[in-house]
Amino acid sequence: MGPVLRVQNSELTDAAFSPDGHCIVTAGTDRTVRVWTAGTGEETLICSGHEAGVLGVRFSPDGGSVASAGGDGTVRLWDARSGRELLTLRGHISYVQALAFHPGGQVLASGSTDETVRLWDVPSGKQLHVLQGHTGPVRGLCFSPNGRRLASAGEDGTVRIWDVVTGKEMLGLPDSGKVRGVAFSPDGWRLATGSSDGTLKIWDASPRGD
Numbered sequence: 001m002g003p004v005l006r007v008q009n010s011e012l013t014d015a016a017f018s019p020d021g022h023c024i025v026t027a028g029t030d031r032t033v034r035v036w037t038a039g040t041g042e043e044t045l046i047c048s049g050h051e052a053g054v055l056g057v058r059f060s061p062d063g064g065s066v067a068s069a070g071g072d073g074t075v076r077l078w079d080a081r082s083g084r085e086l087l088t089l090r091g092h093i094s095y096v097q098a099l100a101f102h103p104g105g106q107v108l109a110s111g112s113t114d115e116t117v118r119l120w121d122v123p124s125g126k127q128l129h130v131l132q133g134h135t136g137p138v139r140g141l142c143f144s145p146n147g148r149r150l151a152s153a154g155e156d157g158t159v160r161i162w163d164v165v166t167g168k169e170m171l172g173l174p175d176s177g178k179v180r181g182v183a184f185s186p187d188g189w190r191l192a193t194g195s196s197d198g199t200l201k202i203w204d205a206s207p208r209g210d
Helices: none
Strands: 012-017 023-028 032-037 043-048 054-059 065-070 074-079 085-090 096-101 107-112 116-121 127-132 138-143 149-154 158-163 169-174 179-184 190-195 200-204
Touching: 023 054, 023 065, 032 054, 032 065, 054 096, 065 096, 074 096, 074 107, 096 138, 096 149, 107 138, 116 138, 116 149, 149 179, 158 179, 158 190
Parallel strands: 012 054, 138 179
Antiparallel strands: 012 023, 023 032, 032 043, 054 065, 065 074, 074 085, 096 107, 107 116, 116 127, 138 149, 149 158, 158 169, 179 190, 190 200
C-alpha cells in the first residue's frame, strides 16, 4: 500500500489524479480543496473559499487548474500550482455534486441536486447551456472521448446524453435504480452506468453520425 492521505476533522468526499499521475486532488467537508504528491502523500496546496463542504474535484486536462463542486452551490476554478482562485461560477441553486472537463479543457460541466446540468466556458466563466430534463439530483457526468456528447447520471433513474454544442438532449436511457456513475468507453460506442439497484449496465451509445 502507498501513502495514506489524512485530513484532520474532515471527511474526504472525492479525489482525482492529475493527468500526469503525479498529484492527487481531494475534496473535503472542511470546505477545502487539497493537492497532494501521489508518490509521497505530501500535502502541497490548500485552496479555501467555499462556504460549505466540497463535494467534487477534477483536474483540467492540462493539469494547470482544478475545478471544485461545492455544497454552497458554486463551482470554483483554482490554479493548481499557486492555489489562487481563478473563477467562481454561479448559477446552480443547490448542491453541486458532479464535474467533468471537456477533453479540450475549454468547457466544464457541472451537475447538481437542483436537477440541472450546466456547461461553462472555462476561459471566461460564461454559462453556455443549462441542460434540463432530469427530475432528480445529477450524480455523475462524462464527456465522450471526442467531446461532442455529454452523459449525465440521475437519481431519477435515467441516463441522458446531450449534444454539447446545442445543449439538446439526444437520448434518454431508463435505469432500474438511482444512477450514481457513468463512463464512456474509449471509443465512445458504449456507456457504463452504476446504480443503486446494485447493477452495472453497458449501453449501446453508438455515435450515429457523431
